[in-house]
Amino acid sequence: MSLATALKSGDAGLLPSKRDEDWKWTDLRGLLRVLPPPSPPSEAALTAGPFGDLGEIEVGIVNGRLRGDASALILKPGEKRVVRLRFVAQSADSSHSVQLAIQLGKGADLTLLESYEGLAGGYVADAALDISLAKGAALERIVVAADGEGAVSVSSTQVALGPEARFAQTLLTDGAKRQRIETHVAHPGAGASVRLDGVYLLSGQHHADLTTMVEHGGVDGTTDQLTKGVVRGQSRGVFQGRIVVEEGADRTDARMRHNALILSDRAEVDAKPELLIFADDVQCAHGNTIGALDEEALFYMRQRGLPETEARALLIEAFVGQVIERIAYEPAREVARAWAAHRLRA
Amino acid sequence: MLSVSNLHAAVDGKAILKGLTLDVPAGEVHAIMGPNGAGKSTLSYVLTGRHGYEVTDGGATLDGEDLLALEPNERAAKGVFLSFQYPLEIPGVPALTFIRTALNAQRKARGEKEITAPEFLKLARQKAGELKIDFEMLKRALNVGFSGGEKKRMEIFQMAMLAPRLLILDETDSGLDIDALKIVADGVNAMRDPDRAMLVITHYQRLLDYLKPDKVHVLAGGRIAVTGGPDLALELEREGYDKYARAA
Numbered sequence: 001m002s003l004a005t006a007l008k009s010g011d012a013g014l015l016p017s018k019r020d021e022d023w024k025w026t027d028l029r030g031l032l033r034v035l036p037p038p039s040p041p042s043e044a045a046l047t048a049g050p051f052g053d054l055g056e057i058e059v060g061i062v063n064g065r066l067r068g069d070a071s072a073l074i075l076k077p078g079e080k081r082v083v084r085l086r087f088v089a090q091s092a093d094s095s096h097s098v099q100l101a102i103q104l105g106k107g108a109d110l111t112l113l114e115s116y117e118g119l120a121g122g123y124v125a126d127a128a129l130d131i132s133l134a135k136g137a138a139l140e141r142i143v144v145a146a147d148g149e150g151a152v153s154v155s156s157t158q159v160a161l162g163p164e165a166r167f168a169q170t171l172l173t174d175g176a177k178r179q180r181i182e183t184h185v186a187h188p189g190a191g192a193s194v195r196l197d198g199v200y201l202l203s204g205q206h207h208a209d210l211t212t213m214v215e216h217g218g219v220d221g222t223t224d225q226l227t228k229g230v231v232r233g234q235s236r237g238v239f240q241g242r243i244v245v246e247e248g249a250d251r252t253d254a255r256m257r258h259n260a261l262i263l264s265d266r267a268e269v270d271a272k273p274e275l276l277i278f279a280d281d282v283q284c285a286h287g288n289t290i291g292a293l294d295e296e297a298l299f300y301m302r303q304r305g306l307p308e309t310e311a312r313a314l315l316i317e318a319f320v321g322q323v324i325e326r327i328a329y330e331p332a333r334e335v336a337r338a339w340a341a342h343r344l345r346a
Numbered sequence: 347m348l349s350v351s352n353l354h355a356a357v358d359g360k361a362i363l364k365g366l367t368l369d370v371p372a373g374e375v376h377a378i379m380g381p382n383g384a385g386k387s388t389l390s391y392v393l394t395g396r397h398g399y400e401v402t403d404g405g406a407t408l409d410g411e412d413l414l415a416l417e418p419n420e421r422a423a424k425g426v427f428l429s430f431q432y433p434l435e436i437p438g439v440p441a442l443t444f445i446r447t448a449l450n451a452q453r454k455a456r457g458e459k460e461i462t463a464p465e466f467l468k469l470a471r472q473k474a475g476e477l478k479i480d481f482e483m484l485k486r487a488l489n490v491g492f493s494g495g496e497k498k499r500m501e502i503f504q505m506a507m508l509a510p511r512l513l514i515l516d517e518t519d520s521g522l523d524i525d526a527l528k529i530v531a532d533g534v535n536a537m538r539d540p541d542r543a544m545l546v547i548t549h550y551q552r553l554l555d556y557l558k559p560d561k562v563h564v565l566a567g568g569r570i571a572v573t574g575g576p577d578l579a580l581e582l583e584r585e586g587y588d589k590y591a592r593a594a
Binding site: 294295296297299300301302303304305306307308310311314315317318319321322 | 394395396397417418419421422423427428430433434435436437438439444445447448449451452455487504508
């Protein structure tokens with residue numbers, strides 16, 4: 001049951017539905033009675049995406065079709081580069097899916113600036129990424145999901161890590177009609193480290209689902225996860241985080257935090273943080289909070305002269321800023337800051 | 347400058363202030379003392395416009411203008427500053443960023459031009475030095491992880507930076523050791539000015555040793571029970587609030 005298999009077969013009955021435990025908050029079958037026809041090829045030129053001209057190389061995927069070649073995503077041992085990876089939907093009321101591999105050889109270092117750009121309404125898109133990091137390789141992945149109004153979009157990523165590899169991810173999304181961004185990490189321990197962060201800023205009737213799963217299979221691995229969300233209007237945020245520490249994966253250090261602010265009566269956040277620990281000697285913690293803005297802090301700020309809207313914006317920006325600060329690639333951090341400020345002050 | 351007349355206020359429908367009348371002219375320091383539960387903090391919150399404090403009768407003006415009709419931030423821009431008994435932590439917002447944003451918001455509301463970054467930093471360094479505040483601390487999120495004494499000093503620092511006209515100090519002495527108390531008192535004294543009024547709310551007399559108020563009011567039962575000179579504070583320290591609390 002996945003969007004990809006449903007799109008391949010054209011059978012909407014194969015879509016995941018709320019009867020599937022992992023999809024209970026992101027029902028696709030109930031939403032899509034009929035799948036739209038395949039997206040046509042598009043020759044239209046690409047204008048600048050969320051990351052502008054950062055990085056050296058751009059890999060574009062338009063309506064599910066690769067433009068140019070994707071060899072920039074295969075790094076030989078020791079290679080280092082910054083790549084923009086853009087998934088662009090240019091045709092309304094159509095559907096497409098794509099699969100892509102990203103491979104880092106020993107000690108390679110990739111900064112991946114990934115974006116989902118919806119330039120048309122009513123499309124259905126699926127992207128599947130297969131990422132592997134050899135020993136000592138490092139990947140920082142920063143994702144801006146800007147699927148359009150009316151889009152149904154699923155992005156799922158499988159990450160396999162070698163020993164001492166470093167994988168860091170920051171997802172930034174303002175949702176879509178229905179959107180899911182899923183990350184699965186096979187964590188070998190062995191000195192490898194994972195940072196899995198996310199920010200969702202939702203309004204209107206947008207829906208965003210950040211689902212992660214990390215399986216610690218060996219000793220000496222770390223995972224540090226921080227997700228923050230702000231929901232307004234009638235939007236809905238979903239966070240599903242699962243960390244599994246297999247038997248024998250001792251000295252694992254795994255931390256998961258999810259904090260959400262609900263700023264309207266009709267917005268909703270559903271969260272399911274899970275730590276499944278089968279090893280004895282581990283340090284694991286998770287924290288999950290869902291609440292409103294601190295009214296006392298707001299009064300304090302207003303007493304110092306800040307108008308209410310500005311006080312709110314400052315508090316919320318600071319709230320999500322704690323995630324954005326963790327982005328290591330500085331130009332992307334600036335993009336992320338501007339992205340958040342634009343959405344919070346709109 | 348501040349004129350409170352026959353002020354009645356309720357919290358959750360319960361009457362707390364019951365006809366409080368008080369005048370604080372420019373250039374003067376007035377102390378408000380009183381037993382716990384007399385309405386001292388309620389007075390400070392009503393004057394600054396906190397949500398949930400309902401004025402049921404009477405009023406308060408600043409330079410003749412109706413204070414109670416204004417939003418909290420409008421009152422701040424008019425020059426009302428409350429030093430909180432329990433200053434709030436503002437995660438993720440560096441103290442300097444916060445104060446600069448507040449100062450510029452006030453200036454904008456008054457139709458003045460914004461302070462430039464170099465001007466602001468120069469002023470901040472000077473005031474931090476006077477209050478013996480480590481400048482590095484001002485780069486940290488406001489009040490997050492600060493000790494009680496540091497938070498109070500940060501309140502006085504903000505006061506010095508914002509240069510308000512009506513200062514309300516709500517139990518600013520609580521949680522301070524004697525050295526910190528002296529630094530805070532020096533900071534407040536440095537702000538004494540013929541064009542500035544201060545209302546010092548305190549349970550104990552010790553802060554008043556340093557601040558030397560012009561007048562001391564005893565707040566009991568939701569109104570001013572008695573007004574006197576600095577000697578009144580000493581008498582209260584000796585004899586307690588019992589007779590006023592009973593009379594109320």
